[in-house]
Amino acid sequence: MGNRIPTSRDLARLAGVSQSTVSRVLTNSPRVNAETRARVLKVLEEANYTPHALARAMKTGRTGSIGVFMSRVTSPFHSTMLDLIGRRLSELGLQMILWNVEHDPQETVRQVIHQRLVDGFVFTSATFSSELHTLALASGTPTVLLHRGVDDFGGDQVLGDNWQGAYDLGRYLVRAGHTEIGLVTSPISVSTARDREQGFRAALADAGVRLPQRNVRRGPFNHADGHRSARSLLARKSPPTAIFAVTDMLGFGVLDGARSLGVGVPDDLWVAAFDNTDMASWEAFDLTTVDQPVQGIVEAGIERLRHRIAESSSEPTAPTITKLPCELVVRGSTAHTPVERT
Numbered sequence: 377m378g379n380r381i382p383t384s385r386d387l388a389r390l391a392g393v394s395q396s397t398v399s400r401v402l403t404n405s406p407r408v409n410a411e412t413r414a415r416v417l418k419v420l421e422e423a424n425y426t427p428h429a430l431a432r433a434m435k436t437g438r439t440g441s442i443g444v445f446m447s448r449v450t451s452p453f454h455s456t457m458l459d460l461i462g463r464r465l466s467e468l469g470l471q472m473i474l475w476n477v478e479h480d481p482q483e484t485v486r487q488v489i490h491q492r493l494v495d496g497f498v499f500t501s502a503t504f505s506s507e508l509h510t511l512a513l514a515s516g517t518p519t520v521l522l523h524r525g526v527d528d529f530g531g532d533q534v535l536g537d538n539w540q541g542a543y544d545l546g547r548y549l550v551r552a553g554h555t556e557i558g559l560v561t562s563p564i565s566v567s568t569a570r571d572r573e574q575g576f577r578a579a580l581a582d583a584g585v586r587l588p589q590r591n592v593r594r595g596p597f598n599h600a601d602g603h604r605s606a607r608s609l610l611a612r613k614s615p616p617t618a619i620f621a622v623t624d625m626l627g628f629g630v631l632d633g634a635r636s637l638g639v640g641v642p643d644d645l646w647v648a649a650f651d652n653t654d655m656a657s658w659e660a661f662d663l664t665t666v667d668q669p670v671q672g673i674v675e676a677g678i679e680r681l682r683h684r685i686a687e688s689s690s691e692p693t694a695p696t697i698t699k700l701p702c703e704l705v706v707r708g709s710t711a712h713t714p715v716e717r718t
Contacts, residue, residue: 391419404440404469406682417469441471442681443494445508447501448597449476451625452653453668457500457523460674468682470495477501477508489515496681498522501566518684522677523670525567525697532684534677534698538568538650539575541666541702542620545648546579548704549618552711554646558591558616560605560626572622572650591616602629603636610637610645618646618710624653627663631709646710650702662708669700676700 384402388395393412400408401416408416442465448454458474465472473494489497489511496518499509512519513531521533549557559576562569580587593608595601602621606629609616621627627649631641639645649656652667676698687693 387416387419387423390423391416401469404682404685406679406686439493439495440469441473441494442496442498442678443488444472444474444498445477445501446474447477449474451597452655453624453651453670454500456653457670457674460671461498461500461522461678464674464678468678486511489517495685496520498677498681500524518681520677520681520684522673523568523668527567530695532677532680532696532698534673534680535567535700536668536673536702537699538571538668538702539578541668541704542572542575542622542650543579544702544704545620545650545666546576547583548706548710549620549646549648550580550583550585552618552646554616554618555585556591556614556616556618557585557587558593558605558609558619559587560593560595560602560609560619560621560630562597562622562626563594569622576620597623597625599625599629599632602626603633604629606630606633607637610634610639616645618648621647621649624649624651624656624663624665627665627709628655628661631661631663641709642711648710652705656705657707664707664710665705667703667705669702672700 384395384398388398391398393416397408397412398416401413444458444461446454446458449458462472475488486508489508494517497512498520499512500522501524509519509521509526509529509531513529519531521529521531521535523535525533525535557580559573561573564570564573577587590612591609593605595605602625605626606619609619610633619630621630627647630647630649634641634645634647641647646664648664650666650668652665655661656663656665680696680698684692
């Protein structure tokens with residue numbers, strides 16, 4: 377072909393597929409199987425072929441970009457999820473545009489939503505009070521919520537089964553003999569905190585174990601609040617023998633708060649949390665926690681979004697809610713034998 381820019385016909389011939397298949401690959405259609413997609417992409421790479429983004433957008437009505445809305449991007453869990461989202465979109469030939477909803481002005485985000493600069497939206501930090509995800513859905517742009525759910529939302533949601541995961545953890549603690557148990561949680565403005573607290577309370581109630589208000593502490597999802605909460609709970613005359621923190625970051629704070637008081641873990645206190653971030657397995661923490669299947673959530677959510685984008689010109693199907701199982705991971709912050717009852 378010399379220096380001539382290859383046409384879709386040239387590319388189809390080299391890849392041994394039809395022109396329509398090349399077009400589907402270029403527009404990231406889910407109607408192409410993985411083997412064929414890889415073969416076409418290899419030909420594109422060898423031919424140094426880069427479709428003109430503006431021309432493609434004018435022809436197909438698509439930009440090849442996905443807008444991702446996230447908060448707390450520096451937290452271990454959210455940074456992992458962001459990395460997985462970026463990798464998966466890149467594998468599919470899609471570009472990611474990130475908006476940090478903590479720092480970007482709400483009006484700016486609203487304008488972004490209405491301007492339809494992307495083919496789809498991914499929300500990972502939805503709260504019950506936020507209207508951004510509702511605005512995104514109302515704009516007609518395919519939208520999916522990952523990790524956090526919203527009641528009565530009219531779009532697709534993919535999340536872990538936080539209620540069941542916390543229930544299993546609560547049952548694990550009471551079966552080990554704990555009856556004086558603490559809970560370190562956050563204000564119930566997000567589905568993860570709400571569902572984890574409700575599941576945990578249900579497990580204790582089913583076992584006949586009370587969770588008095590004096591054993592509950594609420595605050596932000598950060599290490600400092602976990603630290604303060606632990607010191608407050610453990611300074612009491614009859615302190616808890618086990619504490620559940622609804623996130624790993626709070627759990628790390630609880631561990632450090634206990635150590636600052638000379639409380640031994642797990643000899644004097646069991647500590648457990650939720651998320652199973654990489655740091656939870658570090659020897660300094662060795663934290664028992666419930667695994668949030670973040671990779672599965674990301675892969676299922678993006679696949680759902682791609683299907684929504686593909687069907688945007690036809691009658692859409694009903695919204696779906698996908699919940700993936702969350703498994704308990706037992707480590708050294710809880711003993712492996714039941715504690716003695718006094």
